Structure formats: C-alpha cells, structure tokens
Amino acid sequence: MREKSQVEEVGRSLYDFRKEEKDAYRVGAGLTPAIVEQISREKKDPPWMTLFRLQSLQIYDSMSMPDWGPSIEGLDMDHIVTYVRPNTKMSAKWSEVPEDIKDTFERLGIPQAERKSLAGVGAQYDSELVYHNLQEEVAAQGVIYTDLESAMHGPYAKMIQSHFMKLVPPSDHKFAALHGAVWSGGSFVYVPPHVSVTIPLQSYFRLNAPGAGQFEHTLIIVDEGADLHFIEGCSAPKYNVANLHAGCVELFVGKNAHLRYSTIENWSKNMYNLNTKRALVEEGGTMEWVSGSFGSHVSYLYPMTILKGRKARMEFTGITFAGKGQDLDTGAKVVHSAPETSSYINTKSISKDGGASTFRSSLVIQEGAEHSKAAVSCQSLMLDDISRSDTIPAMDIRTGDADVGHEARIGRISDDAVFYLMSRGISEEDARAMIVSGFADNVSKELPLEYAVEMNNLIRLEMKGSIG
C-alpha cells in the first residue's frame, strides 16, 4: 500500500478565535414585545421603526418555520440572545477602537484593507457598527456610506423609511419577520445620479458572542446612471452554541445604473445562515452578484433579482463549498417582469467529507416580459462518495418568445488529472486543491485580488486532510 498523508482536522485556527466577552449590555434570551421595545429604545429608533419592529414580531409569531430545505431543528430561538452590543461607541478613528476588538479585526485583515486605500470600511463587531470610515473623495462625490441607525435620523430618513424592508417585507418568511423585529447594525449606501464610485466599498461582519444572532441590514440605493461595487465579507469564530444569522440585504438599482455586490461568507461551522438578499433593477440597469459560501452549518441563501424595467439585466456568479457536517442550500432567483430583460445564473458547488450542497434556482418570466433571455448553469464537484450534491432548478415561463437555457453537470475529480499533476512533482493534496481552485476560478476571477486570494486560501484550508 502506498503511504498517504493524512491531516486529522481542518486547521481553522486562523478563523476560529474569540475574545472574552465584555458586553456592556445584553437583553434576555427569549423574544417578547418587551425585548423588541427594549432594543428599539436602545437603538433610539424613530417611532415608525418601533412600530415596524412590533408588527414584524407579530408576523414572526404567526408564521411557521420553513418546512422545506435543510433541517434547522438545532435552532432554539428561546435561547438565542438576539442582541449584543460591544463595549464601544461608533468610532471613526482606528486608535479609539478598544484593543481586543482591534485584535480581532487585525486578524481579519481590516487594517490591511484600509491601507490598500479602499473606499470605506464599516466593520461590525457583534451587532454594532464600531468602526466606520469613508474616504473623503468618495464623500465629496455625495456618496453616503454610513450605518443604518444613524442614517434614520439624518437627511436620508425619508429615503430609508420608503425603502426599508419594502423589497423583503417581514411577511416574506419567518426569518424575514424576525429580522424586521430585531435587526441591528448594517450599512446604508446611497450613490447619487451619475456618480461612479471607482473603488469598492467594503464591509465586514463578524459574530463574536456565544448564542448571539446577527441581524444586520444592508440598504443600498444606486441612483440613475450611477455605479457601485459593494463588498461584504463575513467570518465568525466557532462556538458550540447554535448561532443564527438572519441578515437582510436590499438593493435598489436605478435606471441605467450598475451595482456589483460581492460576498464571501465564511461563517463558523455551527452557524445557521438564513440570509435574505434581494435587488430591484430599473430600466437599463445592471445587477451583478458574486457570492462565495464557505462556512456555516446550514445555509439558506438565494439572492433574488427583480428585473423591473425594460432591458434590465442581472448576472449571478456563485460558489458553495460544503464540507463535513455542512448542509448548504444555495442558489439564486430571478423574476423578469419587463421586456428585453436578461439574466445569467452561473454557479459552482463543491462537496466533500459528507457535506451536502444543494443548488436551488427559480426563474420566472412574467407575461409581458417579451424577448427576455435567461440562462442557468450549475456545475457540481463531489470530492468523495459520501458527499451529496443536488440540483433543484425551477422555471416558470409565461411568454412565448423567451430564450431560455439550462445546463447542469455533476462531476468528480479525475484521478488521471491528479496523477498528471503528481507526475510533475506536485503532492496529491496540492494536486487536488489546484483542481478544485481551478474549478472555482471563474468565481475568483470576479473578485478583487485580495478576496480572490482569500477564497483560494479558504479552498486550500478546506481541502487539507481530504486525502484518506
């Protein structure tokens, strides 16, 4: 028999670290109107928001848990502390951020990103935005990038009220209702007409307290003819208590505007990631999604795009990597509701060590959306015999002249390709990692360099010990 290298467990130490809790404040574990009011008071919500939260809680109580998709039985909402605020106030200066929090951020590479003159960094520690910085030149263009809480009291209060949870109403599903009731933190971005933000805006989210859920809300409005690239990067330390992430992202893409929304999610392997993301695209506008899902125990994630105006278009590029103990149900949804709209969904999924990856897509071409074009492509790679990969595409086409394409492929790593690389002196582990990275290459090409590097590192990390 041939000797093969074996690594016991994936070395996630880079990502799995936590700080001692020094919470200034913590609400009770269960969820009641009193708690929601308490959150609202603490957030200094305007009255409409307090009402919105309470209505959302009612909807939450009246809705049942989803009866499809991966099991979320491990979630016990009565024991999830929904709101944890770190020991710090909003800070615009790095030097004012407390040391232990800074340490966490440094390990996440935020200062490096800063040094690379990125446009603005809003980093979320637990449920609060603690560090926020927007480059002056971007602000000078009239671009607003701030936390949602303070924006509700500023000159954009009306804009927020007329957009907040209009794309994802609390009645959408139980976790959208929960989000409406307890949301906390997140970003607000407004790009005025015809302004091109040339450097990407980024935001990091991170969960740190055991049992704490994170319910950040991202609201982005890109006005007519404007252009923005927003990057959301997530990672969380590992805990034994079930963690829940039920964030919400609402994106409004104006006439002839362009928005690219990139995400790398690397939640710890006990996280329930029930995130809802949705975009509305006006005439001639373009929405581009780039989505990498690596972590979490269970994910339900299907960014949705509504192509509302004529010639609106969207492109979704996604990758999902499901390892041991992970059940990742991901995909994309698109609704064509105007003529000459086009969409392209291109996803890759990788499963290994018994991980399950499900691709779920929904394509709707409504009546009246004549001459629309849509293509869905999904490719899956299974790295062993105990992993799962499923494809569940749904299509509802109500026009006679739609141009629709669909392609699905499920494959394995070719032993011959591994041998070919090994015969050049490359170790078996690296050969496999190179083939998997290559498989993911069309996604990493869509990411800014440092994120592409991070994604490749994540793939390498995940591939470690995959040779039994």
Add this chain to the structure above:
Amino acid sequence: MSASLLKTEQLNVSVEGKHILYDVDMTIREGETHVLMGPNGAGKSTLGYTLMGGPRYHVDSGRILLEGRDITESPADQRARDGLFLSFQEPLEVPGLSLQDFLRSALEQRTGKRLRFTDFYKKLKAAMEVLHLDPSYSVRDLNVGFSGGEKKKIEILQLLLFQPKLAILDETDSGLDVDAVRLVSDGVRAYQKDHKGALLIITHSTRILESLHVDQTHVMVEGHMVADGDGSMVDEINENGYESYVERAIREGAVRS
C-alpha cells in the same frame, strides 16, 4: 560504463486484474537514450505509466530501482522529485489552472524553494522560444483548448523546465505534423545536450528518432521484452516491421499465437 539510473527487475504488472507486463527487465544508464518499440497493444505505454506510478497500474511482482533505490511503492510526486518524468500520450486538461501557475508550483515543489516570478518567467520564456510557443499560452488554462500538437509541445516544455534525470516520452511524436515533430525533436535534443538527460522513447514510428542518437532499442510484444539491440535496430524494424519479432516470440514460447 556509467552507473545504472533506472532498472526494472522481473516486473509483472496488471491493470484492473488483467496481467499486462511479464518479467520485464530493463536497465537504463545515465544519459542514455533508449527506444521501446512494438506493435499496438504490446504494453509499451503500460510500462511508461508503471514506471511513473500511475494509480491504475499494479505491480504484482518485481521491482523498479532508481539510482539503486527501490521506488516500486513510491507515489508519483516522489518519483518526479527523484528525477523521473513522463510525457503523456494524452495530457490532461485542468480548467482554471493557468499553465504558468502550474509550472511555477511544480518547480517550487520539486526544489522545495520559492521561485521569484521574474526568475521563473525568464526560464519559461527561454524554454517556450525553443518550442516556438507563443508567450500568451502561459496564462491559458493548462491544456484546455490546446490542439494535440500544442499539448505535446507543452509536455516538452515541462521536460525542459524540470530537467529530470530520465524522461519517458510516450508516443510524443504521434499525431504531429512535420514541423511540430521537428520542434519537439529540437526540444528533446536540447534536453539531452544541456542536461545530459536520459530518455526512454516509446514510439511505433521513427520520425522523432531521426535526429537523435539511440543507444539501445527494445522490442516488446504482448507484454514481453523479446529483443534488445543497438540504434541500428530502429532502421531494421523500420524496414521489415515487427513480424519477425512476433514470430520469434511465438516460436520461443514467450507469447501465445
């Protein structure tokens, strides 16, 4: 006489339970060029893949020695780092892995040292020039969308960069046009000359051999080595074919009729 580089001792090999190679003995010394000829299906490629450690090739008995060390059970990457190289008959495609990333990673793993990109690129460009390969190929995905001839040139490109002690060329000349054969031969000659590298050339044509000095010729029929000779044997086979070798093998009882 120089030292033995590669030696097989009574090598018996099966593929998916089927016995393919019978008691193969072969010795290649440093810097020598050997040619392995034989009719289709004789087991020539099986020998090549077995020497390299292909996963489907099972050594039932016998040994493979590289510089006196038993490598029969070594994984392919170890053999490669020990100085073996196999030019594949059908090189594999790896989508998303660029040729230059692949070559640089391989070089770094072979030496165990980091290689600065500028140093690497200099080497790469020089080797590509020998083979008249356009530099733009270096950023393309490994072998993806390459023609048969281009893939073979990429194999020889690797030969030039990796500088192995022994290169096994499996039908590297098949399916190539005259110009491509000439360029591949140029590459192989550069390897012989600059690195004093040894060669085991598996072929059933002789085109690639025309410009090379051959030290020894082996003829394989149905998994048996039936004849050894010097370089002139290539010309003889070229003229008369394998028939006499097959007949002789049957007569001697080595091969079933």
